[in-house]
Amino acid sequence: MEQSAVQRLIELAKTKEQGLAERALLTSGALPVPWAWVEGSFGIRENGEVVYADETGQFQSMESLGDVRSNTLVTLFYAVKRNPELAYLLPPKPKGASRCTGCDGKGTVVDDQLVCGDCLGLGWGMQPNSAFLTDAFSLLRRACGAAKRGR
Numbered sequence: 758m759e760q761s762a763v764q765r766l767i768e769l770a771k772t773k774e775q776g777l778a779e780r781a782l783l784t785s786g787a788l789p790v791p792w793a794w795v796e797g798s799f800g801i802r803e804n805g806e807v808v809y810a811d812e813t814g815q816f817q818s819m820e821s822l823g824d825v826r827s828n829t830l831v832t833l834f835y836a837v838k839r840n841p842e843l844a845y846l847l848p849p850k851p852k853g854a855s856r857c858t859g860c861d862g863k864g865t866v867v868d869d870q871l872v873c874g875d876c877l878g879l880g881w882g883m884q885p886n887s888a889f890l891t892d893a894f895s896l897l898r899r900a901c902g903a904a905k906r907g908r
């Protein structure tokens with residue numbers, strides 16, 4: 758079977774020196790996606806599922822870390838920003854979505870340093886804005902399902 762983009766990046770990451778969290782993720786088949794200000798590391802499995810290992814290498818449930826949907830979207834956003842070939846993991850921009858005014862569609866703010874809090878890095882939003890996260894997350898689940906079937 759052809760290797761997926763996630764699998765290729767995992768094999769590449771295994772050749773580099775890694776912390777305990779990153780090693781635990783790699784061993785379990787997840788690509789580490791560390792956030793600068795979070796101890797431990799989030800990671801992405803081949804099917805797009807986002808998981809988390811703490812700084813000692815223990816897996817923790819996503820639910821124990823706060824908002825699952827925004828942590829999932831932001832982790833995918835960072836992964837794609839670092840590895841553009843993973844863009845297929847992000848939800849596609851739906852018809853009727855408008856350019857995010859918080860970041861002018863870039864997905865980041867403050868000279869590209871921070872994820873835009875309005876769109877969580879997607880660069881677009883849905884109206885009404887309050888439903889955005891729910892919409893993006895359901896699209897994300899569908900996109901991950903498609904990735905699982907197609908790759």
Ligand SMILES: [Zn+2]
Pocket residue numbers: 857858859860861862863864865873874875876877878879880881
């Ligand atoms: Zn934005």
